[in-house]
Amino acid sequence: MEEKVELMQDSSTQNAAPLTTQTGPTPILVAETVCKFYPIRRSLLERLRRQPPRFVRAVDLTSLCLMPGEVVGLMGESGCGKTTLGKILCRLIPPTSGKIQLMGKDITSLRGEELRRLRPRFQMLFQNPYSTLNPKMNVHNTLLETLRVNLRLTPSDEEQRIQEVLAQVGLPHKRYSFPTEMSGGERRRVGLARLLLLRPSLIVADEPVAGLDASIKAKIVDLMMETRTPEVAYLFVSHDLHVIRYVADRVLVMFLGLIVEELPIATFEEELHHPYTSTLLHAARQVSLHNSSQSKVDFSDLPSHNEAVGAGCPYVHRCPWAGHEVPKIRCLEERPPLVPVAANHRIACHRFSPTPESL
Ligand SMILES: Nc1ncnc2c1ncn2[C@@H]1O[C@H](COP(=O)(O)OP(=O)(O)OP(=O)(O)O)[C@@H](O)[C@H]1O
Ligand code: SF4
Ligand SMILES: [Mg+2]
Numbered sequence: 001m002e003e004k005v006e007l008m009q010d011s012s013t014q015n016a017a018p019l020t021t022q023t024g025p026t027p028i029l030v031a032e033t034v035c036k037f038y039p040i041r042r043s044l045l046e047r048l049r050r051q052p053p054r055f056v057r058a059v060d061l062t063s064l065c066l067m068p069g070e071v072v073g074l075m076g077e078s079g080c081g082k083t084t085l086g087k088i089l090c091r092l093i094p095p096t097s098g099k100i101q102l103m104g105k106d107i108t109s110l111r112g113e114e115l116r117r118l119r120p121r122f123q124m125l126f127q128n129p130y131s132t133l134n135p136k137m138n139v140h141n142t143l144l145e146t147l148r149v150n151l152r153l154t155p156s157d158e159e160q161r162i163q164e165v166l167a168q169v170g171l172p173h174k175r176y177s178f179p180t181e182m183s184g185g186e187r188r189r190v191g192l193a194r195l196l197l198l199r200p201s202l203i204v205a206d207e208p209v210a211g212l213d214a215s216i217k218a219k220i221v222d223l224m225m226e227t228r229t230p231e232v233a234y235l236f237v238s239h240d241l242h243v244i245r246y247v248a249d250r251v252l253v254m255f256l257g258l259i260v261e262e263l264p265i266a267t268f269e270e271e272l273h274h275p276y277t278s279t280l281l282h283a284a285r286q287v288s289l290h291n292s293s294q295s296k297v298d299f300s301d302l303p304s305h306n307e308a309v310g311a312g313c314p315y316v317h318r319c320p321w322a323g324h325e326v327p328k329i330r331c332l333e334e335r336p337p338l339v340p341v342a343a344n345h346r347i348a349c350h351r352f353s354p355t356p357e358s359l
Contacts, residue, residue, distance in 0.1 A: 030064075031065075034099070035057070036059040039055055066234075068201075074235055075254070080255055080257065082237045122204070133179040139177055142190065147198075202232070205236050245265060251264075253274065274315075275318075275349070276319075313336050319331065337353060
């Protein structure tokens with residue numbers, strides 16, 4: 001199986017997206033051509049016939065860079081690999097290949113005590129904090145346990161940090177409450193408190209406001225943005241374009257494991273986009289048009305092609321440009337790299353990348 005994964009990587013490494021390069025301070029996180037392939041379970045018949053294993057390319061040659069103080073939005077439809085990418089960046093799961101650097105240190109293959117010591121520096125806020133809270137532990141004990149597992153502090157420092165974060169998330173009065181005695185919004189605040197307690201440099205927030213009603217959602221988003229500091233980088237995963245627009249400085253658009261567009265939030269309304277981003281924006285405008293009171297634009301129910309992506313562009317089966325603006329054979333056979341189309345704006349589409357003959 002390992003051998004097969006190796007071969008699949010080799011076939012597409014030439015299409016690796018180049019890394020975001022920025023001058024100035026050291027990036028908080030740099031991921032280079034990161035991949036995560038999951039084997040697809042085979043039926044008994046397939047195994048008896050010795051059919052070769054197939055893989056879901058959950059994250060496929062993704063490169064990104066997060067700078068201190070930056071909030072980067074990550075959007076894309078359900079199943080495109082957002083959570084998997086977040087887990088890889090926080091070293092909760094190992095990548096199949098690629099390299100991850102946290103503040104200049106290669107953490108790709110860290111294990112054991114070394115990884116445990118660095119863990120407080122990169123934290124993930126999960127979609128459903130209820131599943132990560134122990135129903136038998138009150139807020140105080142939950143926070144204390146988080147501190148003791150990750151850091152070695154004196155009892156008075158522990159007490160001070162707990163008081164600080166409870167004040168920060170507006171929950172001092174819930175210090176001795178259990179998860180069942182709190183609302184969904186309050187539980188998310190506990191999740192955030194637990195993470196802030198460790199003073200991380202990188203926060204990956206995976207759909208932190210999904211499923212909340214509009215007013216609670218706004219409060220949690222505001223709270224998260226109040227906790228923003230110049231030293232911390234946020235990767236904010238959301239289906240909700242309005243939330244992304246509100247919080248992010250920069251947006252990454254993902255499709256079937258691949259970043260297909262990277263752009264500053266200020267240029268989001270401009271016309272030049274990857275055809276997939278245009279579809280997302282169109283869907284968002286349709287929602288505003290038909291239901292202006294609805295604050296959420298949800299792409300999760302857009303149809304998804306989950307078939308294995310070959311060497312070409314993952315969007316080829318839906319793309320209106322394939323066969324018109326760009327020869328379809330190129331889209332099918334060649335993976336488009338992320339290329340600059342304007343300042344800090346890159347798109348992975350052959351329409352914008354030169355053909356080998358024209359170079
Ligand atoms: N442990 C696993 N084993 C096998 N396949 C997995 C595993 N985890 C995720 N996948 C597959 O990887 C792909 C990406 O999943 P992921 O959860 O990262 O998507 P997502 O973009 O976060 O979706 P959503 O918006 O629904 O949360 C999916 O096709 C999923 O089925
Ligand atoms: S590379 Fe081809 S299939 Fe992919 S977005 Fe561009 S035109 Fe469409
Ligand atoms: Mg997810």
